[in-house]
Amino acid sequence: MPNSSRKTIFTTISIDQETAALVEKICKRYSLKKSEVVKLAFGYIDKARINPSEAPESVKSELAKINKRQDDIIRFIRHYEEEQLNPMIRATNSIALRFDAIGKTLETLILSQLETSQERQTAVLKKLSEQFGNHADVINNQSKQINALYQIHQRDYKKLLRLIQLYSELSACGVMDSKRKENLKVEINKLINT
Numbered sequence: 001m002p003n004s005s006r007k008t009i010f011t012t013i014s015i016d017q018e019t020a021a022l023v024e025k026i027c028k029r030y031s032l033k034k035s036e037v038v039k040l041a042f043g044y045i046d047k048a049r050i051n052p053s054e055a056p057e058s059v060k061s062e063l064a065k066i067n068k069r070q071d072d073i074i075r076f077i078r079h080y081e082e083e084q085l086n087p088m089i090r091a092t093n094s095i096a097l098r099f100d101a102i103g104k105t106l107e108t109l110i111l112s113q114l115e116t117s118q119e120r121q122t123a124v125l126k127k128l129s130e131q132f133g134n135h136a137d138v139i140n141n142q143s144k145q146i147n148a149l150y151q152i153h154q155r156d157y158k159k160l161l162r163l164i165q166l167y168s169e170l171s172a173c174g175v176m177d178s179k180r181k182e183n184l185k186v187e188i189n190k191l192i193n194t
Contacts, residue, residue: 010035092171096164103160110153114146121146163191 015023026037045052121142170184 013038089171092167096168099160099164103157107153107157110150114150118146159191159194163188166191 023034023037026032027034030037032040044050166184166188170181170188173181173184
């Protein structure tokens with residue numbers, strides 16, 4: 001009487017001696033039963049979509065295909081760098097140099113104007129101090145305002161230099177640095193909005 005609890009129905013297949021020896025060898029190597037080896041082998045063939053009637057290509061030819069594909073990708077990246085990134089980097093560097101020159105010119109102009117303004121204020125203050133000795137508070141307030149303006153200029157100049165540096169870093173990022181690019185863009189927006 002057949003066992004009613006068993007739900008798997010087994011069938012038999014015939015194989016030649018050479019194949020039987022191979023199955024035995026695999027069974028011993030991996031400590032599996034013959035039915036398990038056959039089941040796993042057919043599962044692998046099905047999952048990998050391997051056609052058993054076609055001879056597999058050699059490992060060397062498959063590696064050659066992979067290497068060719070990698071070479072194609074590398075060539076594309078190099079071409080993209082030459083055609084897109086390098087001109088962009090050169091343009092950004094040119095802009096950064098212009099910003100630096102403009103910043104230095106503005107700093108020189110502002111410092112000369114501050115110096116001229118301070119000289120004028122000193123002359124006025126001398127006249128005022130000769131005539132009005134009690135106006136020292138007014139003089140101190142003007143000096144504080146000048147220093148505050150100078151501090152604001154210094155802060156803005158440092159902010160401009162930082163923006164230039166961030167733009168340079170952004171332009172120097174490679175194709176694969178998208179996370180770094182996004183971080184730099186956020187930092188630039190944050191710096192501009194402050």
